[in-house]
Amino acid sequence: MTVLEVSNLTKRFDGVAAVEDISFSLTEHTATALIGPNGSGKTTTMSMLAGLLRPTSGKVRFEGTGGDPRATIGFLPQYPSFFPWMTAIEYLEMAAGLSGMPQRDLRAECEKTLGFVGLASSVRKRIGGFSGGMKQRLGLAQAIIHGPSLLLLDEPVSALDPAGRREVMDMLKELGETTTILYSTHILNDAEEMTDQLLFLRKGKLIEHGALEDVRRKYGGNGFRIRFTDEGSALRFAEGCPWTAQREDSDVRIPAEAASMEAILQFAAGHAGGIRSIGKDTVRLEEIFLKVVGQP
Numbered sequence: 001m002t003v004l005e006v007s008n009l010t011k012r013f014d015g016v017a018a019v020e021d022i023s024f025s026l027t028e029h030t031a032t033a034l035i036g037p038n039g040s041g042k043t044t045t046m047s048m049l050a051g052l053l054r055p056t057s058g059k060v061r062f063e064g065t066g067g068d069p070r071a072t073i074g075f076l077p078q079y080p081s082f083f084p085w086m087t088a089i090e091y092l093e094m095a096a097g098l099s100g101m102p103q104r105d106l107r108a109e110c111e112k113t114l115g116f117v118g119l120a121s122s123v124r125k126r127i128g129g130f131s132g133g134m135k136q137r138l139g140l141a142q143a144i145i146h147g148p149s150l151l152l153l154d155e156p157v158s159a160l161d162p163a164g165r166r167e168v169m170d171m172l173k174e175l176g177e178t179t180t181i182l183y184s185t186h187i188l189n190d191a192e193e194m195t196d197q198l199l200f201l202r203k204g205k206l207i208e209h210g211a212l213e214d215v216r217r218k219y220g221g222n223g224f225r226i227r228f229t230d231e232g233s234a235l236r237f238a239e240g241c242p243w244t245a246q247r248e249d250s251d252v253r254i255p256a257e258a259a260s261m262e263a264i265l266q267f268a269a270g271h272a273g274g275i276r277s278i279g280k281d282t283v284r285l286e287e288i289f290l291k292v293v294g295q296p
């Protein structure tokens, strides 16, 4: 089921397009990563979807939300702002109230959510004393407190250290089982880990999108990679084998449609040495990103 349909969305600031004519949709209970270099329009897109910025043109349609889509959306801005004199629980109760949650059991629900985001020991502490990572977790708590069916997260983990990032990614994966998630990131390892769909933005335009596996196939994955001890061995193999082979330093890549693993193993067995390993070739998202954003 489609949860969100974005059609020809454009935002211009003083006549200059920050986001230009982008269209995509989100399917229920999937995770979509919006990736792109600095200034490519990620925050502008997120802000329009969250209703904080009015599009210059185009449409954003939320399916199955009834009246006010805000009741079913949770939004984490890139730089969430807080009142430093409030405690975490006071802030979260206020956020819950603003999203229309009933007052009954509110405190218990807020405490549970603060526990979920890893702030159980800071429930009654003032936000003024929180680290950047703690504020990010509190921001996530306000985005999920009302149990939204669609989560819009602008750079949810970029302010966190590696351990914090790991924890929050695990939380998002858990939330993803029952929630549709759209998140922007420039941390490609994270996008690789939790994504059903990729959206690549460059200079405000959606220049590539699709399922991770499809994008991988398009940009050179899903074949075989043979690693050699040195470039000379790789070169000899690439020139001697009967398939279209692409050599990259001391690796040789063979597309899946060119040969089977069995055929490669047979050929390798009769080939003069230097082979370190033969395996599936999974192109890294970072490689894809550089290819996509580097396109003319």
Ligand SMILES: Nc1ncnc2c1ncn2[C@@H]1O[C@H](COP(=O)(O)OP(=O)(O)OP(=O)(O)O)[C@@H](O)[C@H]1O
Pocket: 013, 017, 018, 036, 037, 038, 039, 040, 041, 042, 043, 044, 045, 186
């Ligand atoms: N309020 C504004 N007024 C004028 N220009 C703006 C405004 N907001 C964003 N822009 C411009 O729109 C473009 C896209 O910015 P945006 O913040 O959406 O990019 P981003 O991909 O989120 O970048 P980053 O990764 O650095 O957060 C940039 O050129 C930016 O300067």
